[in-house]
Amino acid sequence: MTEPVTRRTPGKEPRISTGVPGLDDVLCGGLTPSRLYLLEGTPGTGKTTIALQFLREGAARxxxxxxxxxxxxxxxxxxxxATHGWSLDGIDLYELVDEMGLDPDSEQSILHPSELELGETVKDVIARVGETKPDRVVFDSLSELRLLAQNPLRYRRQILALKRFFAKRACTVLLLDDKTSETGDVQLHSIAHGVISLDQMAREYGSERRRLRIVKMRGIKFSGGHHDFALETGGIRVFPRLIASEHHAAFDPVAKSTGSAELDLLLGGGLVPGTNMLLLGPSGVGKTTTAVRCMKAALERGETATYYLFDEGLATLMTRAATLGMDLRPHVESGRLTITQIDPAEVSPGEFATMAREAVEKRGSSVVVIDSLNAYLHAMPGEEFL
Ligand SMILES: Nc1ncnc2c1ncn2[C@@H]1O[C@H](COP(=O)(O)OP(=O)(O)OP(=O)(O)O)[C@@H](O)[C@H]1O
Ligand SMILES: [Mg+2]
Incomplete structure (x- = not known):
């Protein structure tokens, strides 16, 4: 049996990747191998998608x-x-219930002989795992097991039997549950080593918002709270919530020119790196123009900039700047200026935070403009705590 490839840091337990971009960051490194996890979420929230990404990651290793x-x-x-462009080669797909399993004659009586107690379903899984000795197992889903078990007590015994069985092997197990049980399965939560919960919210306008939360994860200091994620063709991407205190970087706090001598004078030299400037004023007062001026000065010094546009169109901004004698086209062409138009209905706050973070960390932008903050806040309805 091949040992799972793990990341080992001194003094820490090894971790394995979930195969979901961003989720390993939320878990501060990944999942502890050889444990049993519960992945829960109402239908359509993306459980199967995460499970497939998890197994494909394993197969790739x-x-x-x-x-x-x-x-x-x-x-x-x-x-x-296939709709995500994935092949499932290298993954053993095991259909548990064939027509036989749904045969009414196979229903058992109320008085179970002890060997029948476990249920054929669970026994089949145990046999298959014993045969193929997998490193990663996904069980999709528990709600069917609950149905087949016919009564809650029997279902619980089956889950416990599965847990005990897996505990003895080096298998990382994901149990999927669609939360259709009436009582909300607290016991299931205590059985699992970790619980990840997915949910989606329909909004008044725009696309649905998908979020993920680590309910518990034994032995891991994970990043708590809700994290936005996107389910698109190509799979799930998680946008870890931005925690500013985790991202300190050294820089030179010397004021840089805004490109306007008068404004520099007012500001005592210009804008200081590592600070935020809030341009306030009624519409038409020149906020965008001032921001573009400061950004252009940075671009002319050879720096990189990113401009997030919520309010107006890209073409409008370009022409407006050009008529004021600030042609941005050469900078866009040289690749040092990135202007991103955001459709507020489609982008979640987490996704936007990740975009802004990448602009700074990956593209090295020294100037980031959000035009405008108001539009940004309005675009994220119900986000009064943003
Ligand atoms: N190719 C695709 N591109 C973009 N989105 C997709 C694609 N395929 C599926 N989806 C989205 O993923 C959702 C289904 O995801 P998934 O099957 O992982 O959910 P689930 O939680 O397993 O659901 P269930 O509880 O019904 O099994 C669909 O509702 C759809 O929104
Ligand atoms: Mg599914």
Missing amino acids: DERALYVTLSETSDELRAAA
Whole structure:
């Protein structure tokens, strides 16, 4: 059996990647291997997608991956994966319930002989795992197991049996649950080593908002609270909530010119790196123009800048700046200026924070303009705590 490839830091337990961009950051490194996790969320929140990403990550590292499916057939799964451009080669797809399992004659009586107690379903899983010795296992989903178990007590015993069985092997297990049980499964939460909860909210306007929260994760200092994520063709990307205190960088706090001698004089030399400037004023007073002026001065010094446009169109901004004698086109062409138009209805706050972070960390932007903050706040409805 191949050992899972793990990241080892001294004094810390090894971690394995979830295969979901951003989720490892939320978990501060990934999942502890050989544990059992619960991934819960109402239907359509993206459980299967995360599970497939998790197994594909394993397969890419030459680990053995097993997908036990009760809810979808393997053909359906393959087709769904294909819409993301994924092949499921290297992943063992195991359809647990065939027509036999749904046969009314196979229902057992109320008085179970002890060997029947565990249920055929669970026994089949145990047999398959024993055969193929996978490193990563996904069980999709528990709600079907709950249905097949016929009564809550039996269901709980099955879950415990599964947990005990997996505890003895070096398998990292994801149990998916669609939260359809009436009582909200608290016991399930205590059985699992970690619980990740997904939810989606429909909004008055614009696309739905998807969020993820680590409910618990034993032995890991994870980043708490809700993190936005996007489910797009190509899979799920998580946008870890921005925690400013975690991102300190050294810089030279010497004021830099705004490009206007008078404004520099007023500001005592210009704008100081590492600070925020808020341009306030009624519409038409010249906020955009001032911001563009400061940015252009930075660009002319050879710095990199990013401009986020909420209010107006890209073409409007370019022409407006050009008529005022500030042609931005050469800077866009040289690649040092990135102007991004944001459709507020489509971008979640977390995604925007990640975009801004990448602008600074990856593209090295020394100037970031958000035009305007008002539009940004209005675009994120219900985000009064932003
Ligand atoms: N190719 C794709 N491109 C973009 N979005 C997609 C694509 N395929 C699926 N989706 C989105 O993913 C959602 C389904 O995700 P997924 O199957 O992972 O959810 P789930 O939580 O497993 O749902 P269920 O509880 O029904 O099994 C769809 O509702 C759709 O919004
Ligand atoms: Mg699913």
